Amino acid sequence: MSLWTQSIVSGLLSGGIYAMMSLGMSLSWGVLKIINLAHFSFILLSGYFTYQLAFSYGWDPFAAILVCVPVFALAGMALQWAFDKLRVSEFESLLLTFGLFIIFESIASTVWTADFRRMDTVQNPYQSQSVWLGDIALPVPQLAAFVVAVIVAFGTRYLMEKTDFGRAVRALSQDRDVARAFGIDPHRVAMRLAGLAAAFAAIAGVFIAMSRALWPGLAVEWFGIVFSVVILGGLGSTLGTLIAAVIIGFVGGVATVVGGPPMAPLAIFLVLIATLLFRPQGIMGRSSI
Amino acid sequence: MADLRFEDLVKHFGGVHALDGVSGHVDDGEILGLVGPNGSGKSTLINVLSGHYEADSGRVVLDGEDITDRPAHRIIEMGLARTYQIPRPFSTMTALENVSVPLMFGAEPKSPGEAREAAREWLEFVGLEAYADEPITSLNLHQLKYLELARALAARPRILFLDEVLSGLNPAEVNESIEMVRRIHDSGITIVIVEHLVRVVTSLATRIMVLDRGKVIADGDPGEVMRLPEVVTAYLGKRAQSA
Amino acid sequence: MRQRPWLGPAVTLVVAVALWFYPNLVDAAGWPIFYLLFAYTVFFWVTQASSWNLFTGFSGYFSFGQGAFYGVGVYALGVLVVKRGWPLLPTFVVGGLLASVLGLFIGLVVFRLRRLRGEIFALMTLAVAFVLGAVARISPTIDGGQGIPLSSVPTPDALGTHPQMIFRLGLITAVLAVVVVQVVQNSRLGWGLFSIRDDEDVAETLGVPTFRFKMIALGLTSFLAGLSGAVHALQVSYVTIEEVFNIRVPLMVILMSILGGTRHWMGPVLGALVVHTMSDRLNRAGLEAVSDIIVGALLILMIVAIKEGLYLRMRERPLVTAIGAAVGVAAGFVLGPLDSAVTHLAYTLLGAVLGAMVPVGRRRRPQSGAPATQTIEEVVGG
Incomplete structure (x- = not known):
């Protein structure tokens, strides 16, 4: 019984990391119409940066956020600037970022090799710490990721619904020309949103580095989970993404208990198929951003 | 012979009722003008009849056969073809290839080779033979609209839906296009034309249906219909306000 | 065609x-x-x-x-x-x-x-x-x-x-x-x-x-x-x-087809030949890590710059392509080492590819024609 509860709780908690990884992807695809595979590279590289800062300079992994967020936000903005200059379509964005993804992956395997990289307990004291809820352990990195993901999701929702920036983004997601007619500079708004999306990727990378070992092929493994979350949540929907991430985490957790770890991707894939068959607009639909 | 009837067509997008119970018919050999202010449902009606959209409810019957749920590629095979308001040519094909596509499908499909030969003649019909082997980027709006016409005609329709074929054209081009529509009609094709240039429609159409907010508010002789008070307020009144 | x-x-x-x-x-x-x-x-x-x-x-x-x-x-x-x-x-x-x-x-x-x-x-x-x-x-x-x-x-x-x-x-x-x-x-x-x-x-x-x-x-x-x-x-x-x-197989086929061109059957054939020859030579030279970076960069370049692909481009520019190939052959002899016929092939292909990428040539535009006066019956009958 306790194994069940423990696995399901860990599954739900890993929903926090999934949400953190998926939020930026969902915004980018839903609003900017860019399917950004380089998003996965940002997460991976941010993870490696966190590892390297801890390994070389003894930084606390949480402190890595201070470096990773601005670095990747800038990278995301630069990328969006290039997309706007080149006027890429949704499909071209997929291909272009696929090219970038490959480049980043080979850079990662050149710099950090194909071996597993993991911070030890001195560099990353959090990985062995847990908050106990009765006899259920909540590992600190996952718990922190979950809390941050919830804050970020609600924060983004507030940003989208209550601020001028959010209104501009919503106008942009509907029609670029109309947005322009209302005095909104689509390029600037798009760049800022891309920066935000990349910052989320950076945060996700930090938490991933805190909770597991890194290797360059990891990024490919995320494709299935993140796209399941994004589609289940509904493109561009922040709360939808959060809920979907928790559902996917839960499903993965249950599947792991029932059939072992390899069962998780299969179960998640079945959820994705079911979503596409019965509710292709996702749980929150496209209209609510 | 073509006998098209539609009953209680409903189509909404989100909360907006683009069609709110539209019934009517298209008689063989006529030029039916569909008019109404922007957003009145004219284009949606064409989209539903041609199978481009699925109606939420209602029925479309052609020659006594219910074709409501037929996929669009079956509908054109039965003789209903359409053009798009904003021309939508196949962008990586030449003008000739564009016209050859519908010739390869439908009731009497041709091989790609035969289709090319036949397509050349449809291009001649609309005067675009000089552009046969050009990419469609070398065509202007007027020519693109003719290409749409050639493509639709190549499917050998009995009823042709024309969605704003005149919009965006200069007066000379408008006159030329009106002549073209007449020539198509003279050859025995029934025409349903959506147009917001009221003067043009009333002179061209043999019957007019007026739509407003997804409902039919008038139907009849062009001269009489446009003088009905409800049409004047719904259509011209609105236009006057927005102008 | x-x-x-x-x-x-x-x-x-x-x-x-x-x-x-x-x-x-x-x-x-x-x-x-x-x-x-x-x-x-x-x-x-x-x-x-x-x-x-x-x-x-x-x-x-x-x-x-x-x-x-x-x-x-x-x-x-x-x-x-x-x-x-x-x-x-x-x-x-x-x-x-x-x-x-x-x-x-x-x-x-x-x-x-x-x-x-x-x-x-x-x-x-x-x-x-x-x-x-x-x-x-x-x-x-x-x-x-x-x-x-x-x-x-x-x-x-x-x-x-x-x-x-x-x-x-x-x-x-x-x-x-x-x-x-x-x-x-x-x-x-x-x-x-x-x-x-x-x-x-x-x-x-x-x-x-x-x-x-x-x-x-x-x-x-x-x-x-x-x-x-x-x-x-x-x-x-x-x-x-x-x-x-x-991700290897999808990556390679995408690159090969996009490089060669997706409109014509010859595109992927040419793309496969060029990409495999090049990457084989790069791997042999011990440049495996570089080869992936080149693959990614090439993919981006093709999407941005040469959307129609190499094959159609070569067909439109047979002369520069041939010159490029000839230069490639010559360069092979000068630069060496030509230890294998595959290296020869790599030089030749590289030359042809670079030759085809040289931006030359323009299209002419036709004169506009007025609509003909024939009837639909004539079109259908003819």
């Missing part, structure tokens, strides 16, 4: 018959076996890239699923022949059919969607290889995480020694793939797919049975990929999940 639909397949078959005896030539001339294996690998990539292009290049639906289809073929052979003792030749076909089942299943789920079909199809195919990997890992009947040794597979003697057999099987699948693509390109199916790529809604309202055509094309694509995977299993001695269900 002239309408001579039989020409392409005829030329392909003649070339194939000539190539059939290439192993005898290698044998007689005493050339290294590498010349056979290199050619086989080109055939493998020609098959994979042509197969990918048949669906994605023609219909515009972007697929990352090539690795999954290929993997199904590899594992079909591994499981059925090695573990179950099935005869070899029928299993090739079964491998193709199983891959088709997977492809058609994905199509059935995704093509029903009204919105975002293309994007979701792409992502679905991206996820599916990973899921298959998971399935193979769970199931001990398939793999169970152990991998399958393939070196003990009994092979027919009729096709010669092992390398000769591999070469000839690769040739047969490549010819099959190329001919299928050639036939499709000049058929109603091909034109239907082109129109779907340009504007699917319009295609449907002009009479193209879009759903059926997409399913047929996807079925063919996945069959060829699976068949080629099953043949390729004979070339590898040990199958593992990580080796099969990774």
Whole structure:
């Protein structure tokens, strides 16, 4: 019984990391119409940066956020600037970022090799710490990721619904020309949103580095989970993404208990198929951003 | 012979009722003008009849056969073809290839080779033979609209839906296009034309249906219909306000 | 384009018959076996890239699923022949059919969607290889995480020694793939797919049975990929999940087809030849890490700058391409080392590619014509 509860709780908690990884992807695809595979590279590289800062300079992994967020936000903005200059379509964005993804992956395997990289307990004291809820352990990195993901999701929702920036983004997601007619500079708004999306990727990378070992092929493994979350949540929907991430985490957790770890991707894939068959607009639909 | 009837067509997008119970018919050999202010449902009606959209409810019957749920590629095979308001040519094909596509499908499909030969003649019909082997980027709006016409005609329709074929054209081009529509009609094709240039429609159409907010508010002789008070307020009144 | 639909397949078959005896030539001339294996690998990539292009290049639906289809073929052979003792030749076909089942299943789920079909199809195919990997890992009947040794597979003697057999099987699948693509390109199916790529809604309202055509094309694509995977299993001695269900195959076929051009059957063939020759030489020079970076950069460059692909570009600029190739040959002799004919080939291809990329040439515009005065009856009668 306790194994069940423990696995399901860990599954739900890993929903926090999934949400953190998926939020930026969902915004980018839903609003900017860019399917950004380089998003996965940002997460991976941010993870490696966190590892390297801890390994070389003894930084606390949480402190890595201070470096990773601005670095990747800038990278995301630069990328969006290039997309706007080149006027890429949704499909071209997929291909272009696929090219970038490959480049980043080979850079990662050149710099950090194909071996597993993991911070030890001195560099990353959090990985062995847990908050106990009765006899259920909540590992600190996952718990922190979950809390941050919830804050970020609600924060983004507030940003989208209550601020001028959010209104501009919503106008942009509907029609670029109309947005322009209302005095909104689509390029600037798009760049800022891309920066935000990349910052989320950076945060996700930090938490991933805190909770597991890194290797360059990891990024490919995320494709299935993140796209399941994004589609289940509904493109561009922040709360939808959060809920979907928790559902996917839960499903993965249950599947792991029932059939072992390899069962998780299969179960998640079945959820994705079911979503596409019965509710292709996702749980929150496209209209609510 | 073509006998098209539609009953209680409903189509909404989100909360907006683009069609709110539209019934009517298209008689063989006529030029039916569909008019109404922007957003009145004219284009949606064409989209539903041609199978481009699925109606939420209602029925479309052609020659006594219910074709409501037929996929669009079956509908054109039965003789209903359409053009798009904003021309939508196949962008990586030449003008000739564009016209050859519908010739390869439908009731009497041709091989790609035969289709090319036949397509050349449809291009001649609309005067675009000089552009046969050009990419469609070398065509202007007027020519693109003719290409749409050639493509639709190549499917050998009995009823042709024309969605704003005149919009965006200069007066000379408008006159030329009106002549073209007449020539198509003279050859025995029934025409349903959506147009917001009221003067043009009333002179061209043999019957007019007026739509407003997804409902039919008038139907009849062009001269009489446009003088009905409800049409004047719904259509011209609105236009006057927005102008 | 002239309408001579039989020409392409005829030329392909003649070339194939000539190539059939290439192993005898290698044998007689005493050339290294590498010349056979290199050619086989080109055939493998020609098959994979042509197969990918048949669906994605023609219909515009972007697929990352090539690795999954290929993997199904590899594992079909591994499981059925090695573990179950099935005869070899029928299993090739079964491998193709199983891959088709997977492809058609994905199509059935995704093509029903009204919105975002293309994007979701792409992502679905991206996820599916990973899921298959998971399935193979769970199931001990398939793999169970152990991998399958393939070196003990009994092979027919009729096709010669092992390398000769591999070469000839690769040739047969490549010819099959190329001919299928050639036939499709000049058929109603091909034109239907082109129109779907340009504007699917319009295609449907002009009479193209879009759903059926997409399913047929996807079925063919996945069959060829699976068949080629099953043949390729004979070339590898040990199958593992990580080796099969990774991003390598989709990456390479996408690059090859986009580089060569997706509009014409020759595009992926040329792309496969160029990319495999280059990466073979780079790997031989110990530049594997660089080779991936070049692959990614090349992909970006093609999307941004040369959307029509190398083949159409070379056909429009035969002179600069020939000059480039000649410069490449000359450069090979000057720069060396020309230790192998493959290096020669690499220099020549590189020269031709760079030559074709030189921006020259302009198109003329026709004079506008007034509408003719003929009637529809005349058009139809004539």
